[in-house]
Amino acid sequence: MAHAHKLEIFRGLVKFKSNTQKIWGVLIFLSIVTAIEVVLGIYKPEVLMTSVLGMKGLNWIFIILTIVKAYYITWDFMHMRDEKASLRRMVVWTAVFLICYLIFILLQEGGYVFDVYNAEDALIKRDF
Amino acid sequence: MDSTVASTGTEGKTWGGGNRPLGASYGKMMMWFFIVSDALTFSGFLAAYGFSRFKFIKEWPIADEVFTHVPFLHGQELPMIYVAFMTFILIMSSVTMVLAVDAGHHMNKAKVTLYMFLTIIGGAIFVGSQAWEWATFIQGDYGAVQTKGGNILQFGEYVTEDGEEVFKRVAVSDFVVAIPDARVAHERKNGLWFAEEGTLPNYTINEVYQGLEANSNLLVRSQIINEEGEKTVLTRAESLKQIKENGKLVVEGANLQVNEYGTSLFADFFFFITGFHGFHVLSGVIINIIIFFNVILGTYERRGSYEMVEKVGLYWHFVDLVWVFVFTFFYLV
Numbered sequence A: 001m002a003h004a005h006k007l008e009i010f011r012g013l014v015k016f017k018s019n020t021q022k023i024w025g026v027l028i029f030l031s032i033v034t035a036i037e038v039v040l041g042i043y044k045p046e047v048l049m050t051s052v053l054g055m056k057g058l059n060w061i062f063i064i065l066t067i068v069k070a071y072y073i074t075w076d077f078m079h080m081r082d083e084k085a086s087l088r089r090m091v092v093w094t095a096v097f098l099i100c101y102l103i104f105i106l107l108q109e110g111g112y113v114f115d116v117y118n119a120e121d122a123l124i125k126r127d128f
Numbered sequence B: 001m002d003s004t005v006a007s008t009g010t011e012g013k014t015w016g017g018g019n020r021p022l023g024a025s026y027g028k029m030m031m032w033f034f035i036v037s038d039a040l041t042f043s044g045f046l047a048a049y050g051f052s053r054f055k056f057i058k059e060w061p062i063a064d065e066v067f068t069h070v071p072f073l074h075g076q077e078l079p080m081i082y083v084a085f086m087t088f089i090l091i092m093s094s095v096t097m098v099l100a101v102d103a104g105h106h107m108n109k110a111k112v113t114l115y116m117f118l119t120i121i122g123g124a125i126f127v128g129s130q131a132w133e134w135a136t137f138i139q140g141d142y143g144a145v146q147t148k149g150g151n152i153l154q155f156g157e158y159v160t161e162d163g164e165e166v167f168k169r170v171a172v173s174d175f176v177v178a179i180p181d182a183r184v185a186h187e188r189k190n191g192l193w194f195a196e197e198g199t200l201p202n203y204t205i206n207e208v209y210q211g212l213e214a215n216s217n218l219l220v221r222s223q224i225i226n227e228e229g230e231k232t233v234l235t236r237a238e239s240l241k242q243i244k245e246n247g248k249l250v251v252e253g254a255n256l257q258v259n260e261y262g263t264s265l266f267a268d269f270f271f272f273i274t275g276f277h278g279f280h281v282l283s284g285v286i287i288n289i290i291i292f293f294n295v296i297l298g299t300y301e302r303r304g305s306y307e308m309v310e311k312v313g314l315y316w317h318f319v320d321l322v323w324v325f326v327f328t329f330f331y332l333v
Helices: A019-043 A058-078 A083-117 B026-056 B083-105 B108-140 B206-212 B237-246 B264-297 B300-304 B306-332
Strands: B144-147 B152-161 B164-169 B219-225 B231-233 B247-251
Touching: A019 A058, A019 B083, A019 B306, A058 B247, A058 B306, A083 B026, B026 B264, B026 B306, B083 B108, B083 B306, B108 B264, B108 B300, B108 B306, B144 B206, B144 B237, B144 B264, B164 B219, B206 B237, B206 B247, B219 B237, B264 B300, B264 B306
Parallel strands: none
Antiparallel strands: B144 B152, B144 B247, B152 B164, B152 B219, B219 B231
16 A cells, blocks of 8 residues: 555545645644644633533533544554555454443443442442 | 475465455554554553543542643643643654655655654653653642541632632642641651551641641632532531541642542542553654664665554554543543
8 A cells, every 4th residue: 555645634625735745734633623622621611511411512522523533643644544445444343343332331330330329328428 | 395285275366375355464454453452452441440430420530620730830720731732742743653654655764764763752752741740740739638538628718819709729738737746657666667657748637637727718628529510618617627527648649549639549540541651652662763773774775665664653653542532531521
């Protein structure tokens, strides 16, 4: 795959002339996303603090932006875009499936332990 | 010869060997396998962090109050700025790495050398920053009191800032009253020779209590997060009562046993996950240095391919990728 780089990002919306140019373009994009995260993290707008699907809206935004960043690091810096679909799927879906499973189990269990600790009739006292 | 070489009849077929089923070389594919397994390790750690956090969701430390320091700007509260800088450094070194890979494709030895060098510098700056971050975290800033139940009580006062009443933290060392009869640390030479004791805290609970009693503006803040997303501040009477009845240990800074910022699990996970990541960065820098010297010596020039740079690059980008997640889950969410 040495010399055949796909040079477009955002589904072809932006097309670069060379691989080097694409790298700088992706850097600018990643920096903007990080800057947005930092600004949101410092100011914490009141509107985004409401709960959406059991978590603060702001936290959802952070997680989504993180996955966006992860996508561009993998696809453009690690050249996943230029690999064969079979290799891409093998790596990505294995990780995505197992990680989702892990997160679901552990967070579910964490929430359950929280309920046990904090229920009306909880036997564990944490008031001191 | 014919009699010693077994003919399997699969030559030239799919499983006969010699072809590259996923269009990637052996080395690169193995690097991808390693990355997948390492990604699962890190997700295991981060999910365990999530587990503990969900377990103590009402009392977890607020990251913005913990990581507020920036080097050379002492005493200013600047949450996030320094970590954002570290993130940028790591992304930047990822860029120089990918530029080195690109130069390798064009067999441009001078450029590969330059970009590899810059990548190593970026990695070194990141590891150094992380060391500083750890040192600041271990040092602590305000100090707190740990209760018998292992909860953390912090101190502060209400001050009016820009017409708004805000709760400002006050350091323990600023209000304690020194009491001369404080206990001396036990040593083997002057007591039971078979018993040992670690360093005693700088202050005793009694000294803190006397100080708290003498300053009527001081209040205690508990770990519990209220509906506004802030830690609950106790009333004056309750503050005195809690310290007197339940205070057990004065804690300054953080280590694997105690943590002045809140739940001790927070410090444990912080040390473990950022430490494990920092170790990855360190080994990445070392591998980069080895490859850097190979580039200078012309090993890849002679080999006719800079694929080794590409493989180490994959590892380096992966380290950056992990940091993106650590950044989100430790500092943002």
